[in-house]
Amino acid sequence: MHTRSADAALPMTTQLALSQILNGLQLGVLLFLLAAGLTLVFGIMSFVNLAHGSLFMLGAYFGAAAFAKTDSFLIGVLAAVVGAGAVGLLLDRFALTKLYERDHLDQVLATFGLILFFNELIRIIWGPGSIFMQVPDALSQTVSIFGVNYPSYRFAIIGVGLLVALGLYLLIQKTRVGMLIRAGATHPAMVASLGVNIKWLNTLVFALGAALAGLAGVMAGPIVSVQPGMGEPVLILTLVVIIIGGLGSIRGAFYAALIVGVVDTLGRAFMPTVMRGIFERNTADAAGPALASMLIYLLMAVVLAVKPQGLFPTTSGAVR
Amino acid sequence: MHKLKLLTVAVAAAAAIGSAQAQIKIGFVAELSGPQAPLGQDQYDALMLLVEQNGGKLGGQAVQIIKEDSQLKPDVANQVVDKLLEKDKVQIITGVTFSNIMMAVHKKITDKGVFLIGSNAGPSPIAGAQCSPYFFSTSWQNDMQAEVVGKYASDKGYKSVMAMAPNYQAGKDFIAGFKRTYKGGTVVDEIYTPLNQQDFSAELAQVASKKPDALYVFYPGGLGVNFVKQFQQAGLNKSMTVMSASTVDGTTLPALRDAALGMLSGTFWGPDFPNDANQKFVAAFEKKYNRIPSQYAAQSYDAAQLLDSAIRKVAGKVDNKKAFHAALKAADFKSVRGNFKFNTNQFPVQDMFMFDVSKDSKGRVSLRTVSKPLVNHTDSYAAQCQMKAL
Numbered sequence: 043m044h045t046r047s048a049d050a051a052l053p054m055t056t057q058l059a060l061s062q063i064l065n066g067l068q069l070g071v072l073l074f075l076l077a078a079g080l081t082l083v084f085g086i087m088s089f090v091n092l093a094h095g096s097l098f099m100l101g102a103y104f105g106a107a108a109f110a111k112t113d114s115f116l117i118g119v120l121a122a123v124v125g126a127g128a129v130g131l132l133l134d135r136f137a138l139t140k141l142y143e144r145d146h147l148d149q150v151l152a153t154f155g156l157i158l159f160f161n162e163l164i165r166i167i168w169g170p171g172s173i174f175m176q177v178p179d180a181l182s183q184t185v186s187i188f189g190v191n192y193p194s195y196r197f198a199i200i201g202v203g204l205l206v207a208l209g210l211y212l213l214i215q216k217t218r219v220g221m222l223i224r225a226g227a228t229h230p231a232m233v234a235s236l237g238v239n240i241k242w243l244n245t246l247v248f249a250l251g252a253a254l255a256g257l258a259g260v261m262a263g264p265i266v267s268v269q270p271g272m273g274e275p276v277l278i279l280t281l282v283v284i285i286i287g288g289l290g291s292i293r294g295a296f297y298a299a300l301i302v303g304v305v306d307t308l309g310r311a312f313m314p315t316v317m318r319g320i321f322e323r324n325t326a327d328a329a330g331p332a333l334a335s336m337l338i339y340l341l342m343a344v345v346l347a348v349k350p351q352g353l354f355p356t357t358s359g360a361v362r
Numbered sequence: 363m364h365k366l367k368l369l370t371v372a373v374a375a376a377a378a379i380g381s382a383q384a385q386i387k388i389g390f391v392a393e394l395s396g397p398q399a400p401l402g403q404d405q406y407d408a409l410m411l412l413v414e415q416n417g418g419k420l421g422g423q424a425v426q427i428i429k430e431d432s433q434l435k436p437d438v439a440n441q442v443v444d445k446l447l448e449k450d451k452v453q454i455i456t457g458v459t460f461s462n463i464m465m466a467v468h469k470k471i472t473d474k475g476v477f478l479i480g481s482n483a484g485p486s487p488i489a490g491a492q493c494s495p496y497f498f499s500t501s502w503q504n505d506m507q508a509e510v511v512g513k514y515a516s517d518k519g520y521k522s523v524m525a526m527a528p529n530y531q532a533g534k535d536f537i538a539g540f541k542r543t544y545k546g547g548t549v550v551d552e553i554y555t556p557l558n559q560q561d562f563s564a565e566l567a568q569v570a571s572k573k574p575d576a577l578y579v580f581y582p583g584g585l586g587v588n589f590v591k592q593f594q595q596a597g598l599n600k601s602m603t604v605m606s607a608s609t610v611d612g613t614t615l616p617a618l619r620d621a622a623l624g625m626l627s628g629t630f631w632g633p634d635f636p637n638d639a640n641q642k643f644v645a646a647f648e649k650k651y652n653r654i655p656s657q658y659a660a661q662s663y664d665a666a667q668l669l670d671s672a673i674r675k676v677a678g679k680v681d682n683k684k685a686f687h688a689a690l691k692a693a694d695f696k697s698v699r700g701n702f703k704f705n706t707n708q709f710p711v712q713d714m715f716m717f718d719v720s721k722d723s724k725g726r727v728s729l730r731t732v733s734k735p736l737v738n739h740t741d742s743y744a745a746q747c748q749m750k751a752l
Binding site (some may be wrong): 170254270 | 619
């Protein structure tokens with residue numbers, strides 16, 4: 043097609059594919075940060091938390107506010123993680139504790155109410171418009187790999203996401219707390235009878251998930267518009283991720299997030315072109331973007347048809 | 363002295379309550395909650411600015427402004443308009459932010475013989491076949507803001523342009539409007555993204571690989587904030603011109619600041635316009651609200667000025683519909699945009715400008731006038747409007 047080549051180490055189409063794969067990975071790790079918390083809470087506490095997207099939004103707002111005050115992005119990140127974690131802790135102790143025993147419909151309704159509450163609260167405090175948050179100066183450039191210019195900030199997101207994934211793996215698999223979390227998921231009564239305060243364990247898990255959502259929010263802040271309701275579109279993608287990955291499975295969430303990120307990005311990037319090769323221009327222009335945006339839902343449908351428990355179901359029968 | 367002033371205000375307020383019967387009731391409908399609320403808020407603030415400057419009056423008559431939030435939901439808009447028409451019995455309605463809301467309430471209001479002064483949305487049907495003598499617009503017909511960008515791209519001699527917009531009706535209209543006036547080059551690719559898509563990294567990589575002379579985008583509200591940030595982070599702002607419509611404006615610039623520097627935008631008005639009416643308006647708005655007014659504020663201020671002039675002409679007798687209509691049609695006020703008159707379909711005939719984002723004299727990021735590609739521009743639908751006599 044277009045063969046205008048730059049002084050590149052790779053041919054144009056390969057360069058484009060590479061940068062699209064990086065974009066996909068970046069979206070993927072961001073989704074993983076959200077999905078990890080959501081799937082833990084669901085897998086271990088069997089609790090459906092639609093307000094997870096609100097914690098993402100709170101993280102972005104806390105981070106943006108602290109960043110603006112102190113001029114330090116690191117403090118912004120810290121504020122987001124601690125702030126969202128603290129809100130998660132308070133939510134768990136005061137708002138949600140009564141809901142754990144109820145059925146899923148009640149949980150969905152109550153946490154949907156929380157979404158409305160948080161959106162309105164943010165609007166009252168920060169106003170209805172988007173607020174300002176920039177990329178930290180140190181990461182505002184682009185890096186060139188194999189002739190592909192890629193924003194260094196997005197690289198940083200990929201790096202942080204992978205580190206968190208590694209940290210979670212070590213926490214869950216290699217530490218005593220992780221062992222208790224795993225045991226609490228499958229045999230809560232047994233763990234409790236061994237003298238472990240299962241309630242506090244749950245609270246810990248919930249706050250951890252909230253902190254990760256806050257981290258995702260603050261890292262997305264410089265890329266997307268920080269505004270009330272920013273958590274909802276990303277919540278939908280996150281739900282797709284945990285369904286594909288298998289409810290309750292961190293490993294599943296990790297792989298599914300990367301798959302969804304890459305499939306969604308590549309679909310958006312190349313589907314319209316592919317469609318143009320098959321149909322005439324007008325039809326392709328109409329169908330291409332529509333199909334591209336459906337791709338991950340189609341993927342989800344196929345996964346559900348073939349493996350109803352998701353790609354990486356948790357092995358024990360107790361975790362639903 | 364101060365006490366005396368206070369007393370006068372109290373007396374005036376008491377008098378206003380006393381004469382409530384004689385007040386002209388004006389309904390104001392706009393998006394006042396949700397992500398698009400900054401637009402509605404600017405519309406409301408600008409309207410109230412003139413009302414307060416005139417001591418609670420328009421055209422020398424006491425007015426009561428009844429504010430309603432349409433929540434960007436056509437069904438809610440229908441309810442609040444019903445309330446304004448049936449319960450409050452307003453004689454005039456102004457505002458309306460989004461085109462889908464306008465389409466939901468336009469017929470209902472104008473059929474009732476209530477005057478509707480639109481201060482934002484200008485969908486094509488009501489400029490064309492469904493035009494009504496009871497509707498006036500002080501903003502634009504939607505396509506106008508795209509057409510000026512197309513003309514600018516032609517004037518600049520850009521040979522290849524890529525276009526990006528969300529995949530919904532307005533996105534398609536804004537690209538069609540651009541193509542209508544863009545001559546001498548080709549639109550090499552059109553990219554439509556789902557309306558809820560927040561990340562444009564995949565699309566920007568496509569754009570970077572195709573290297574067009576310029577990129578044309580339409581991303582209103584928060585989407586524009588996302589787009590501009592990501593475009594800048596990808597380092598594309600150093601190598602590519604972005605021409606936008608409804609993307610960088612007074613409501614999104616505070617969230618963008620330096621990231622938007624250099625972006626071009628096409629519309630009808632900018633805060634740096636030198637005419638007296640505008641200088642006065644911008645200074646008063648900044649003083650009262652402590653921010654630079656957006657074009658939505660300018661449109662609504664003109665709607666308030668239009669009402670002010672027309673109510674004065676009929677000495678408050680807005681029930682004399684024929685006379686009030688003629689008074690509105692005359693548009694006998696000093697628009698903040700300069701040239702202003704109504705076309706046969708009662709949409710503005712106006713000059714259209716290009717702006718770039720740069721620092722103003724106070725070092726704030728704002729819009730600066732670059733050129734005037736279209737003079738006395740009319741919309742493309744007026745010919746389809748068979749305006750009924752009142």
